[in-house]
Amino acid sequence: MTAPVIIADDHPLFRGALRQAVEGTWPDAEVIEVATAGAAREAADEVAAQLLLLDIHMADSRGLSALLDFRQDFPAMPVAIVSASESAAVWKAAMQLGASGFIPKSADLSAMKDALAAIGAGDVSFPDDDGAADADLEIYDKLASLTPAQRRILGYLNQGLLNKQIAFEMDITEATVKAHLTALFRKLGAVNRTQAVLIAGKLDVDEAATDLAR
Structure with missing residues (x-):
């Protein structure tokens, strides 16, 4: 290389x-x-x-x-x-x-x-798998499936922004924001904004490590 x-x-x-x-x-x-x-x-x-x-x-x-x-x-x-x-x-x-x-x-x-x-060499390198901490890992697949626009909206949700404010920040219509939210919730399996933000919190590895170790 x-x-x-x-x-x-x-x-x-x-x-x-x-x-x-x-x-x-x-x-x-x-x-x-x-x-x-x-x-x-x-x-x-x-x-x-x-x-x-x-x-x-x-x-x-x-x-x-x-x-x-x-x-x-x-x-x-x-x-x-x-x-x-x-x-x-x-x-x-x-x-x-x-x-x-x-x-x-x-x-x-x-x-x-x-x-x-x-x-x-095109391989991967991770520690040996001891079989621990496998629970809930599918949530990371869901987060990885979000589009860049959906990731950005999720960030704004985490900041507490309303749909109107998100639309302004992204220079899109509120209807488009709502469409993105619908798709975002479906991908994450969330029913509301609060659940979506809680799921996004899994990307904080300190909290993720604690949750998955329980």
Whole structure:
């Protein structure tokens, strides 16, 4: 792999560790280091990156929403999650949402390189499955099935915006908002706005890990 690799993590020391793993795996690869999800998006817009290493807790992002955004907007770019959380609920949710791998921040250099090599070969790399935390994972399939417009509306619902306000923000009619809401509720299996927002909360991996571990 010689195409650029984007490392998105807000901890310089861990970015350095990931850079070392990337350069040890693909010595000729260009490494682009950024500290926010927004900067990672700008980099992905500018270069045909063959891999994004994405921290799920940065200043402008929390949880798995950023993963879902990147998978929808850059479907050809593999995304591997890096996280200090090693809960099975978290990495299984990431896998369900289309991640190509999960690299715990506790992993040593050799383990990181093994994971990168597997992903670079077109495989996936996740921790061994102990069979735990399988309940409710189908919700991530439902969230991944939302269109970008439906995802945006779900975000506005989370902010408490009314249909009229959503229509203004998206420059569409209220009738179009209602049509999107109908489709959104159907995909999520929700009967109202409150249920939809609660389901969207599963993308917060801290809450998801707690819920799925019960």
